[in-house]
Amino acid sequence: MARMAPDRPQLDVLIASPRGFCAGVDRAIKIVELAIARHGPPVYVRHEIVHNRTVVDELRGRGAVFVDELDEVPDGRPVVFSAHGVPKVVPAAAQARGLDYHDATCPLVSKVHRQAQRLIEDARHILFIGHRGHPEVIGTMGQVPAGAMTLIETLDDVATFDPRGRERLAFLTQTTLSVDDTAEIIAALKVRFPDIRGPKAEDICYATSNRQAAVKQIAPRCERMLVIGAPTSSNSLRLVEAAERLGVPARLVERAANIDWDWLGRPRVLGITAGASAPESLVREVLDALAERFTVRASEAAHVEENMVFKLPRELVA
Numbered sequence: 001m002a003r004m005a006p007d008r009p010q011l012d013v014l015i016a017s018p019r020g021f022c023a024g025v026d027r028a029i030k031i032v033e034l035a036i037a038r039h040g041p042p043v044y045v046r047h048e049i050v051h052n053r054t055v056v057d058e059l060r061g062r063g064a065v066f067v068d069e070l071d072e073v074p075d076g077r078p079v080v081f082s083a084h085g086v087p088k089v090v091p092a093a094a095q096a097r098g099l100d101y102h103d104a105t106c107p108l109v110s111k112v113h114r115q116a117q118r119l120i121e122d123a124r125h126i127l128f129i130g131h132r133g134h135p136e137v138i139g140t141m142g143q144v145p146a147g148a149m150t151l152i153e154t155l156d157d158v159a160t161f162d163p164r165g166r167e168r169l170a171f172l173t174q175t176t177l178s179v180d181d182t183a184e185i186i187a188a189l190k191v192r193f194p195d196i197r198g199p200k201a202e203d204i205c206y207a208t209s210n211r212q213a214a215v216k217q218i219a220p221r222c223e224r225m226l227v228i229g230a231p232t233s234s235n236s237l238r239l240v241e242a243a244e245r246l247g248v249p250a251r252l253v254e255r256a257a258n259i260d261w262d263w264l265g266r267p268r269v270l271g272i273t274a275g276a277s278a279p280e281s282l283v284r285e286v287l288d289a290l291a292e293r294f295t296v297r298a299s300e301a302a303h304v305e306e307n308m309v310f311k312l313p314r315e316l317v318a
Contacts, residue, residue: 009266011294013287014222016214016273017301022207023308024106025050025277028083029059031104034316035080036063039100044073046090047082047135049104050277051233053254070094078102084135085109087142107310108175108205109136113143115172115199120144124197125166127152129185130174134234137174158188170197175205176235176276179212180245206308207276208235214303215242215273222271224264225250228282229275236275243271255282256289266294 028049035043041063048056048066056066064080070093073079078100081090085105094101105113119126126149130137141149152158152171163169171189173182182204189196202209219225225243229236229252236252243250248271253259264270270290274283290296 008293008295011267011290011296012269013290013296013298014218014269014271015283015298015300016211016218016271017303018207018210018214018306019272020274020276020278020280020283022205022276022306023310024083024108024205024207027310027312028104028106029055030312031102031316032059032064032080033062034312035078035102038316039078042077044077044079045082046070046073046079046086047084048232049080049082051230051236052275052277052279053230054279054282055277070097070099073099075099080104082135083109085113085139087139089142102313102316105139106175106205108203109139112140112172112175112199112203115203116140116143116149119170119172119197120148122168122170124168124170125150125163127161127169127171127189127196128173129153129171129177129182131177131234134174134176136176136234140172140174152185152189155185155188158185158192163193167195169193169195172199173203174234175203176208176233176238177204178238178241179204179209180242207306208238210304210306211235211239211273211276212242214301215239215271216246217303218271218273218301219243219246219248222248222269223267224248225271225273226259226264226286227252227273227275228255228278228286230254230277233275233277236278239273239275253286256285259286259289261293 042065045066080102083106128149129152225248227239240250240252
């Protein structure tokens, strides 16, 4: 795939694969679209359905109204909960008001919620590895009684955690973390608490792991890396970190207009990837912008093929 720009410097672009939308994001967007088709606009969405401004703006144009809290949803109008998941009190409040709601929580996040509930039933105190304030963390910690879960963000948190007689410990993780950083934290937990219980399979989702692996595959051949994604997107930020960990300067850009051309300079080889909530149209947009300044020779790196598909809610497909 080549985009010619005569008399301009040549740029080899390595495009990571897989990149962009994951099955959970695709499902969440379809839920909003189906809800609008079923109920008619407006359909309210509590928080951004996924962390991408382009996606949110497109859905807003179709009749979605994004709100911060449930009390902003008028009586009698449907509401969709975002892919990141919500605390238990949110659907309970929707039911109490008689609101018609659709849950777009990623099934892999819902799996973590179920694990948390089982661990609480087993009288375990949960150490949850994640980033404070992220919607997924808020949603997961809201599945269990107050005080039943402790957030662990760093190795220092592992060292300073005081179990206070809580010998029955377990850990779970946010699904969009750095694979490498999380492995270090889990290893430290197991050293300090040898009897701690972990999930049978890692909680970091397949899409997060695959996208980080794809960056690691191409980064050693690149002089710069552009990651297309939102600054609020945890998995996109982790892709920047994955490249920088390998010594490759990387920048997060929401779209082509956000490229810092002075920072980019005139590299010979540039890597491009996209976070799990970034549409492929933004990748094409960035390539087109590069082609205005360079003679671009683009190639896609071969990696893991993704064919995961999640079922849609019955009430929207019946």
